[in-house]
Amino acid sequence: MGNYADLLREFFVTDFKLRYKHSYLGFLWVILKPLSYYVVLHTIWTSLFGNTENYASYLLLGILTLSYFTEGVNFGLQSLFNKAHIILKVNFPREIVVLSAIAIAMVNFLINLGIYFSFRIASKETLFSAHWYNFIIGFLLLSLFLLGIAFYTSIISIKYHDIKHLIELLLQLIFWATPVFYSLEQLPPHIANLIKNFNPLVTLLTLIRSGLLPSVDAPNLVSVLVLSAVIVVFTFAGYVVFKKTLPKIAEFF
């Protein structure tokens, strides 16, 4: 079991090192991507509808969370395929590859969050709201959800390459159907309800925001409990499917 942790660490460190190895800005890309989103969305939204208190924080947290989700889904999807050359030669617990992919997305998120926090500290704002634990719960649930998604998609993508395009489309749609730059209250109630019921990211994002911003109300307890149960079952089932299916599809790589 000691090797399990070593291997996870080794995959993680190697991929992290290599990701920006050949780029001039290197590691800065981790920060530049969400920042440029932020600049464009903030400029357009505030010039259309005017600035509101805390909008900058509201928007930035939305972008960072959505970026974490997008990266996590993409990295997870490619995780098995990118390690095919190792998987076909060495027998090791395959889920390590998936774990390390999600860990990279997670670390990118935490780095950006750290920078955001340092700005808030510099402007003497308090970091957490009274419901700080909501942030932790939201973050953990989102990470677990990403892991679950990766267990399914990484397997499916080996046999069906189409899923890459499908996921790309879904991620675009999810970006628009999640209150990243707008708030749910601004939508007509029937649409807001629709989005809230079908897009788990709405509740997750609200959890994360409500832990950090006093102006955002926490989602109601029942919806959080239901969502937690769904994510736990979804991810656990994903793990079982992953472990069962993977040995059978080694030859399809």
Place this chain on the structure above:
Amino acid sequence: MPAITVKNLSKSFKIPHRKQTSITEFLSNPFATKREQDTLKVLDNCSFEIENGDTVGIVGVNGAGKSTLLKLLASIYLPDSGKIIIQGKVVPFLELGVGFNPELTGRENVFLNGIILGMSRKFLEKKFDEIVEFAELERFIDLPLKNYSSGMQVRLAFSIAFMSEADIYLLDEVFSVGDLAFQEKSKAIFQRLQQQGKTLLLISHSLPTIEGFCKKLLIVNQGKVTTYNSVKEGIEVYKSATNTI
């Protein structure tokens, strides 16, 4: 108790006749959708045993199923049917330098490759100097691997691989690497493993290598595995079979 017992092992791969790749293709010719699949029986009802401490060579023409057999033994593939019973720890690699990355330094690759092969970081730290010394790469170990010659890369890979401690080694074409001096060294390592009573299975196209090292021979041919207790006899059979084709 034999180290490896294989009973009625079968493995086949499906090969679609016509590869239909997209819906547009399907729409342009909807009557050609009957997708016939050929099944290629790579291994068909094979049984054999390998005793503890044996060194067994595996030969066969290209595509005969040698690598598939090793992948089954390493549980990278699942058999369609049949049983594989293994007594002891199998080294989980078939090739040298798995996971090697040209952008990383030699040092980083030692840890990456070693850990992929199942060694712990602590163990590798202890053995690091020994690995580098055996590979004769002291001066280059902090250079990126892409600046190594291919011989140097294989030497490093070889040195890492044979640090791993296991009872059964599955080796797919790992010999004849490096220059003459290094080949001598790797032979010494190999003989040491034999003396320690390890079970070794090696695929090779080099008949002299097989004759030099192995005590038994497996011939993989048209889905069947035949065991020869005398390597000489096996090689004769193999040679004459290849000549007649």
